[in-house]
Amino acid sequence: MIYTITLNPSIDYVMFTQQMTVGELNRTTRTEKYAGGKGINVSRLLKTLEIDSTATGYIGGFTGRFILDELEKYDIKSQFITLDRDTRINVKIKSENETEINASGPIVNESQCKQLLDQINILTPNDLVVVSGSSAKGHGKTLYKEIAKLCNEKQIPFIIDAEKELATQTFEYKPLLYKPNIHELEAMFDTTFTSDEDIISHARKIIDQGVQTVIVSMGEDGALLITDNEVYKALTPTGEVINTVGAGDSTVAGFIYAREHQYNHLKTLKYAVASGSATAFSSDLAQKDEVLKLINEIKVQKLS
Numbered sequence: 001m002i003y004t005i006t007l008n009p010s011i012d013y014v015m016f017t018q019q020m021t022v023g024e025l026n027r028t029t030r031t032e033k034y035a036g037g038k039g040i041n042v043s044r045l046l047k048t049l050e051i052d053s054t055a056t057g058y059i060g061g062f063t064g065r066f067i068l069d070e071l072e073k074y075d076i077k078s079q080f081i082t083l084d085r086d087t088r089i090n091v092k093i094k095s096e097n098e099t100e101i102n103a104s105g106p107i108v109n110e111s112q113c114k115q116l117l118d119q120i121n122i123l124t125p126n127d128l129v130v131v132s133g134s135s136a137k138g139h140g141k142t143l144y145k146e147i148a149k150l151c152n153e154k155q156i157p158f159i160i161d162a163e164k165e166l167a168t169q170t171f172e173y174k175p176l177l178y179k180p181n182i183h184e185l186e187a188m189f190d191t192t193f194t195s196d197e198d199i200i201s202h203a204r205k206i207i208d209q210g211v212q213t214v215i216v217s218m219g220e221d222g223a224l225l226i227t228d229n230e231v232y233k234a235l236t237p238t239g240e241v242i243n244t245v246g247a248g249d250s251t252v253a254g255f256i257y258a259r260e261h262q263y264n265h266l267k268t269l270k271y272a273v274a275s276g277s278a279t280a281f282s283s284d285l286a287q288k289d290e291v292l293k294l295i296n297e298i299k300v301q302k303l304s
């Protein structure tokens, strides 16, 4: 079974406005509410790709109930640990450009951390764990490292998609995949990339620390897939960008879909980018037919 862990889920409140002026009254043309947070998005996209997963992490309050109801509606299994405080609401403003305001979310205590580790402790190497997004506050700070360590000890493959030290502290435990976007990778190395070679050489430093595969997603410029001895680059297809929230999570889901079908690296990157772009071209996360429609439009090149 695939387990997606979202320590800090969110309701994504997407507000479409014709224009957005900071400091003035703005009115929406349309609003949408989605069950969000990185792991939850991975579970949702996997569901549309006909792959079952169980979503776990922490959830609380009326916002948490909305997310659980949505997951039930999508027929996604969940085993969240309940918190007293409300799950956060993240605001996404879509006008000529996209502005995101992500809230910080509730605190978790030691015993709630232990409950999550207990869930992982009974998994086997046939399972797959996806840990993604920001961490819960309080004791949640070191939880990523503990999850990664436990997965490594029990030989459970795991995927990591998080920022800075949340990700770096897991590298020695050999994640199957790390998926930063280009800005997260720049922030990790405190640099600005000037070429693909530059990105690849930094991704290799991560591979050297133990990560098996790095996919660097680059928004409209596609993505790079880097392993210890191969590099592939995919360009995005053309389409009208509607809402890129969840595009990176969809990329991760596309990678998992390819793994479930035992595709090679080239085909894996195609599915990862098709999934990401299909979501960017949708109001919500993409549907399976939208992903499959893009597959043949994606050009992947082997760089080394």
Ligand SMILES: Nc1ncnc2c1ncn2[C@@H]1O[C@H](COP(=O)(O)OP(=O)(O)O)[C@@H](O)[C@H]1O
Residues within 6 Å of the ligand: 180, 181, 182, 217, 218, 219, 220, 222, 223, 236, 237, 241, 244, 245, 246, 247, 248, 249, 251, 272, 273, 274, 275, 276, 277, 278, 280
């Ligand atoms: N403007 C865009 N046009 C086409 N595809 C896009 C666009 N933005 C994102 N994508 C797709 O989604 C993937 C992930 O997007 P990115 O913005 O890099 O990740 P994140 O959502 O994690 O910040 C990209 O690799 C690409 O396939």
Ligand SMILES: O=P(O)(O)OC[C@H]1O[C@](O)(COP(=O)(O)O)[C@@H](O)[C@@H]1O
Residues within 6 Å of the ligand: 008, 010, 011, 012, 035, 036, 037, 038, 039, 041, 090, 102, 132, 133, 134, 135, 244, 245, 246, 247, 248, 249, 250
């Ligand atoms: O946990 P974080 O880093 O605040 O990110 C949470 C946000 O990221 C999302 O999972 C979307 O992520 P991506 O656009 O990177 O795929 C939203 O659903 C959510 O609001």
